[in-house]
Amino acid sequence: MPRSTRFALLLGLVAVAAPAARGDDPAPLTRRQKGDLAIKARAVLRKYCGECHGDAPTRSQLSVLDHNQLVAKGRPVPFVNLDAPPRSQVIEFIEDGSMPPGGRERPTPEEVATLKVWAAARAPSYPRAFDDRTTLAVMLDDLDRQDPAAVPHLRYLSLAHLVRDDQLVPDLKAVEGQLQRALLAASGKSVSPDPVDDTATLFRLDIRALGWDTPDLFDRIEKGQPRPDAYPMVPFDLLLLDYPHAPAVPEKDPLAGRLQSFLGAAKQLRPVPFLRADWVGEALAPTAPLAADLKSLVDLGRTTKKAGPPPCGPRVRPFVGPEPARGRAPLTAWYAGDAAADPAPFGLKVEVIRSDSRPTSEVGVGEAFKLRVVADREVRFVLLTVLATGDVRIQPVDGGTVLKRDEPRSLGSPPAKPFVIASILTGAESATEHFVLVAAEGEVPVPTIVRSRHADAADCKNNQAPVWRFVFDAPAGGFDPARAVRKVVPLTVTRKKP
Ligand code: HEC
Known part of the structure; x- marks a missing residue:
């Protein structure tokens, strides 16, 4: 069997990239194939040799995670011989059975073949750790x-x-x-x-x-x-x-x-x-x-380089996305919901309540409602509303922006009024708006609101609108986004009172 075919079969992942050249030369490896080879060779060496030749080699000075050392010249038999790959001590010792020593688990024939192909490909390098x-x-x-x-x-x-x-x-x-x-x-x-x-x-x-x-x-x-x-x-x-x-x-x-x-x-x-x-x-x-x-x-x-009106923006879909957010969504995330460090620095609860104090996720146009907010620690907050058209607004609230520990507050607009959504800007029968509350133990800066220069939503169809975002500019006065908690509360507004 020609060499190239045998290696391709044994390796599986080293699929032949280009039609094999006539003769014994294997097809040149792609960057990905070479990369996979290096990763796999490292994994084999780490698995069977790492216990004694690992990060802090306990026996001899050899660390198989130190690629420079493996390919260094100047030893009578190099660990990995780039000029004569089969004459690599690492491979010879495995093949003659002296390494790993004793009755330890040995690399499989496929794994040995991987090391050989890797050495023959001039042993592409790998890092000590993939961190x-x-x-x-x-x-x-x-x-x-x-x-x-x-x-x-x-x-x-x-x-x-x-x-x-x-x-x-x-x-x-x-x-x-x-x-x-x-x-x-x-x-x-x-x-x-x-x-x-x-x-x-x-x-x-x-x-x-x-x-x-x-x-x-x-x-x-x-x-x-x-x-x-x-x-x-x-x-x-x-x-x-x-x-x-x-x-x-x-x-x-x-x-x-x-x-x-x-x-x-x-x-x-x-x-x-x-x-x-x-x-x-x-x-x-x-x-x-x-x-x-x-x-x-x-x-x-x-x-923008041409004259004429700007194009319409994308369809607006704020806060669609994985829930809870994978990883730690930043406070500015547009396609995630709640966000906080793990574990959250404090507990925070936000819900929409009707005039009878019952929580709800839906209100009618013109219906009065409030936001009930409680934290298990004294915090300050900023409240934003994100309309169905994507428009972001800083929402002023009645009674200041401090929450006392374990003392629920019912937020409304100043002065002492409940919130009311007067109309649905998109013209649809119902729409979803969002409240975004960002709280922290220290002062929370008011975010900067930005909007792309696309055409106004009113001039576009299909719920297309400019791209809106809110941004916390360079951390001011000790505000640490990693210590803040954000809650996103969706609220469906319908024309008929539900
Ligand atoms: C259980 C511990 C152990 C494991 C596992 C082990 N080795 Fe070793 N290895 C040693 C010891 C001990 C020596 C030193 C032997 C000596 O100096 O006589 C050594 C020496 C070597 C040397 C010569 C180093 C030098 O400085 O000259 C090579 C090459 C080597 N091992 C390769 C490997 C490879 C490749 C593997 C994995 C397939 C492996 N070893 C797994 C214990 C181990």
Whole structure:
């Protein structure tokens, strides 16, 4: 059997990428195949050798997790011999039965074959660990190699968190495919981000290629009116406002300074170093509302260069999404419900009550209602309403914005009036509006409200409207979003009194 065929069969995951060249040379591996090979070789070595040659090698100095050491030259028989792969000590010792020693579980023939194919492919490298910190280090090193003029537009997408030491290689190819479909759905452009590392678990994305970098697409809304200057936000930032997995990088981490200089150049709306590619793939799936939002902004970016009226925005679907949010949805998330750290820093309950004090999820147009709110600690809060057209408003409340510990309050509009929804702006028979309450033990800043420069909802059909968001600008006066709790309360309004 020719070598290439045998290896392909044994490996399974190393499917032949191109028609095999005539002769014995295996088809060149794709980046994904090479990456999977590196991940799998690491997993085999870790499993059978890690106990003694692991993170802190207990026997001999060999650590199989240290790729540099494995491929280093200068030993009579290198651990992994890049020039004569079969003459690698690691492979020889396994084959002659001396390692792992004693009656320990041995690698299967398939696993040994994996190591051989890996060595023959010049042993593509792998990190010691697939954790966030390693990913960050790989990313910062890659940034150092890039043209400084491009850096503000570069973003990184990671698969590393999907690699688990106790699992076989996950189907990263499928995740990459999903990511590419998502990028297409959310930009209209077919773009494949480049892997930057040998395991192909970190990808560099130039947001210019997707039209996700266009400035001047958002206004900041104050008292219902746009301010004259555009709000500094680009389409990509929408992802950050919803992103639930931002890794925390402690200030004293030696990488923090380099990360800060990247974030300073990138001017992102939230300081998120990189995104999980599988999250992006799902959040921007072709049917996902966030994909439509981004795509509509790309289209808007194209038309702002021309004269004429702006296009209509995407269909409005605030707060649809997983419930409870997967991961920790940020306070600004548009497609998640309640959000809080886990465990939540305090208990908070918000419900809509009718005039007879009974809770409800539905009111009629013109019907009076209040919000009953209680927290198990003294907190302050900000209340927003999100209308069925997506419009976000800061909702003034009667009686101040402090909740005393365990003392329920019934919120209404000032002065001492219940809330009333006077009409359904979309013209439909019923519509869902949302109250969003953000509470924290200290002062809660009033968020900035932003709206895309799409045509007004009143001029559009099919529930299309500009993209609205609320943003907590640079943390002011000790406000820590990670210590805040947000509740989202949907309220269906119908024309006929229910
Ligand atoms: C139970 C512990 C144990 C396990 C598991 C184990 N080894 Fe070892 N290994 C040792 C010890 C002990 C030595 C040192 C032997 C000596 O110096 O005589 C060694 C030495 C080696 C050396 C030579 C290192 C040098 O510094 O010269 C290689 C190569 C090696 N092992 C490969 C492996 C591989 C590959 C595996 C997994 C397939 C493995 N070992 C699993 C205990 C282990």
